[in-house]
Amino acid sequence: MLDSLAAAIAGLQQLLTWPTPGYLLAGVFIGYIVGILPGLGASAAMAFLLPVAVSLPPIDALVLLTATSAVSAIAGDLTSILLGVPGEATSAAIVADGHALALRGQGRYATGAAISASMMGALFGMGVLVAFIPFAPRVLAHVGSPELAALAIVGICLLVPLSHSDPVKGLFSGALGLALATIGLDPFRAEPRFTFAQLSLLDGLGLLPVALGIFAVAEALDMIRSPHLPEGSSTDAGGVMRGVRESVRQAGLVFRCSTIGAVIGSLPGVGASVTQWIAFAHAKASKRDDAATDEDLPGAIEGVIGPASATTATHGGAMVPTLALGIPGGLASSFLLSALILKGIAPGPTMLLPAGAGGQLPLVFALVWCTVIASALGALIGIGSLNWVARLARVRPALLFPVVLTFVLIGTVGERHLTADLGVLLVLGALGYAMSTLKWPRAPLMLAFVLGPLVERRVLLSNTLYGWSWVLRPSVMVLAAAAIALLLAGRRASRRRRSPRPTAREGSTSRADVLMSASFAAAGAAGLALSLLLTGRPGVFPRIAFGATFALSLVQLVLSWRKVVSGQPVRRPSERGGKHLIRIAWFLFFVANAWLLGLVLGTAISALVYLRLDAKESWRTTLAMTTGLVGLTWLLVIQLLHLSGHGFF
């Protein structure tokens, strides 16, 4: 105990000894910039910084990387909420409710809640790190494939409460997410599945193209020919503090989601991209305000607080196996591990010994202090810069559309540096827009997409190693009990919220719904037929996923058709079909130009044509906007991401 206290003080002293505070501030600044810019996540920033870090003394190198990682997670929430474009993959879950709140004029409220919840999550994660790290080797030695399989299945069970507003559509959406997750090489024999001889699909679909396609494209397209400013966008002055107070009021939710982030995040291979969606689903299931469900009136503050706290808590959790075992908990911590090794510091149990015993405990505490201080500074900068960032949300939507879609395009190619991902964005963007317009739940798709590979890998590994006896392991039984409890809780929540539900829901009885169900059934049947061609283990999971997709879409088709023929009241779509086609056409125009002409030139031409022909802007505004976009795209794509050649310039 005294050793730990002395190490904590020594760690703080190390952190505050010049020039280390300078590197802390540099990390905070870099983290903030990469966090708010789409396509430049913490992992990319750490990859760029690693060569610089190698030339620094160990403490400075590790502080620079840690501060960058800690702050980018907080800053990413700003663009997710205000623009509907995730700053990085780990901020994607916040878009669903955060941006909906912003569209209702509560952007500051949502941002205040997100930043404060992120701060609390970071503190919690560091608390877990300090408390858990001495026991980590013994605890993690009991985590095997059966436990990870059970955990992933528990996560999949969250689809049920997440789909309470329309169970068939919600479960279909989840099945579709599982099906999309099977694209790429199978995890056991490296056999291509649904890749259609496309090199870019061998590694599966990227998380950002999927998240941006399903969520951000729909938000961007809604801006076209939408003259309305967000309600109350200029009157939400006290919103930030109201959001902070809301996070404090929801301390229980913050605690539970931070626990999800820190504990699940401590398991190697389960990063913030997974924990944010599990926390999102849990937060939605435990929503306090029953007045509106996610589909009736999108934008619940719980859907912001939950993933925000889980994401930052995951960083603390991920550092546990990194420091205690030398096993990186995620991609960002793998860069931290590389820096440790390059600086001659061997991660492992001996690292946790006091300095006098040859360990590095003061350094571990310095990293904990660094995360805490950087998170606090990041939160302050985030709130301080909110006025500046929030101005974007007050710009006329039609004028903002090319900016937001450009961010979407950059984020899409920025994750894996593949222009082919624009094709993925095109398909999934159209899908996301259709689902959004017809009120099909989209969050279950993302949850299933991030958990699908974990479920497949770990269930099949468990079967290989233990047969079916793995389901009887005590730890698996405990997790199964948790899954059942979640299902029951979701059922209760569903019943509670269904009582005031109207009999005819928006779009659910429209002919477009029938058409959509039929299209999904056809796609599901095609996927099922292709998966039947796969032999052995590579075909098992795709058959289940596509089979479920096909079956559920058929059920929905029957339900929708019965409503149409029974003449139940139909709520007319708020916008005519022609407007949707125009929006899709502009989306296609932007993506096609970016693909054919490169991001810089393609975006410039697309923006120029759109601003003149559709937004009817003056030549002065059009040229000013286009020039600004060219500069921004050039800076991000060519200078920061270092992407050049065909497809980028």
Add this chain to the structure above:
Amino acid sequence: MAVKHLATETTADGLTIGMLSQTSAADLIGSNVLGDFEILGSPGPPPQVVLFSRRSGIATVDAWRHAPKPPRFGSNGPPTPPYVEPLIAAAALGLPIQMVPGYANSADVRLAIDSGEVDAVCVSLDAYHTAYQAADVRAVLRFSAAPIPGLDAPDAMSIAADARARELLETGIYMMAPMVRFYVVPRGTPAARVALLREALEKTWVDPQFLADAHAAGLTIDPVTAGALEQTVATLKARPATLSDLRSILQSH
């Protein structure tokens, strides 16, 4: 597919350089992909070692041979060396083995070793010195003729019972070792540029700053020239029967 793309879809101007890795001899020669490339060189192979967890109770090759049930080896899957090499070694030396592919990455395999889910893993000496430094494992077999300081594991070749076993080991593991990470450019790249790139690589391998950085990162640098690699490929091509046997060994799992 990726290798074919590199060979046929990229411009042969010397600006696109490929690093072919995680291949197996049978795949490499069988698919004849090397005919599409000019080889530049390799930083050299770190020796591979077979590690067993202490809780497996296996500390020697003899204990491995007489294990009550086949030891479980963790790996990502084909065609990575941790998958290919133990299977070839087990077939050549008559050792029992259960290969468990499907782990996402080496960190996952390491956790599986720690939790006792698998008994053994085949890793490079570099990984042994970095990722497995804190793990409770011991080296039981090495694929390297030269002794490794600090490791008393026997060389697989030294315990091979007959010439056929030695040929399987040599073709499938020892000769393939430099080809686990080697640099190529598409065939058709101007000869002057190929020569320039080869020379640049050779200068890099002896650059003091590069060597210092590699040492700090725990990476073994034991360069193999383009000429030596091309000679190896020619030798491998002259052994079709052995390559066929290797393919059969891998396909049986």
